Amino acid sequence: MNKKYLQEDLLRMSGVNPKKCMRCGKCSATCPAYDEMEYHPHQFVSMVDEGDIEPLLSSESLYRCLSCFACIERCPRGVEPAKLVEAVRLVAIRKQGENHMTANDVPALWEEDLPQQAIVSAFRKYSK
Numbered sequence: 001m002n003k004k005y006l007q008e009d010l011l012r013m014s015g016v017n018p019k020k021c022m023r024c025g026k027c028s029a030t031c032p033a034y035d036e037m038e039y040h041p042h043q044f045v046s047m048v049d050e051g052d053i054e055p056l057l058s059s060e061s062l063y064r065c066l067s068c069f070a071c072i073e074r075c076p077r078g079v080e081p082a083k084l085v086e087a088v089r090l091v092a093i094r095k096q097g098e099n100h101m102t103a104n105d106v107p108a109l110w111e112e113d114l115p116q117q118a119i120v121s122a123f124r125k126y127s128k
Contacts, residue, residue, distance in 0.1 A: 006091070007051045014087035018049035020077045027071035027081045037061040041071040041081035048084055053091075062089045 011018070021042070028040035039047065039061045047056055056062070062085065071081045106119070 003051050003053070006053050007048065010048055010053065010084065010087045010091060013090065014080070014083040016045075016048075016080050016084050016087075018045045018079065018084070021045045021049065021079045022077060024076065026074045026076065027079070030070045030074040032068060032070060033064050033066050036064040038064075041065075041085070044084050044088065045079055045081050048088070053088065056088045057092045057095065061085075062092055065089075 023042060023046065025042050027045075028034060028042045031037070031041055034040060038059050039056060044056060044061075047053065065082065065085045067082055067086060069082050072078075072083070075081070110119070
């Protein structure tokens with residue numbers, strides 16, 4: 001995915017304007033999951049603003065964020081870092097879904113001794 005398109009997509013999904021951030025760090029200072037996160041709320045905002053999104057997509061920080069919105073309440077400029085974290089999390093989840101099989105992939109894997117139940121199950125699973 002194009003870096004610029006990804007950045008625009010994240011900003012559209014979150015509704016956040018990272019340019020408003022003055023890098024004061026108050027959002028991170030109030031974050032209850034601060035010690036558990038590789039990238040802190042102010043870093044999410046900064047990295048999205050700079051278009052450095054790929055490291056965020058593979059970061060465990062996405063799942064360490066409690067979505068408590070303490071960072072939103074604390075931000076003097078109304079930047080809403082938690083909404084950016086949620087948008088990045090959504091993009092990461094969507095990206096994981098791209099590696100699944102489709103119903104068209106199943107016939108290529110067909111074997112004569114494959115139980116019929118497995119075939120029907122595969123079609124049900126991959127046709128939703």
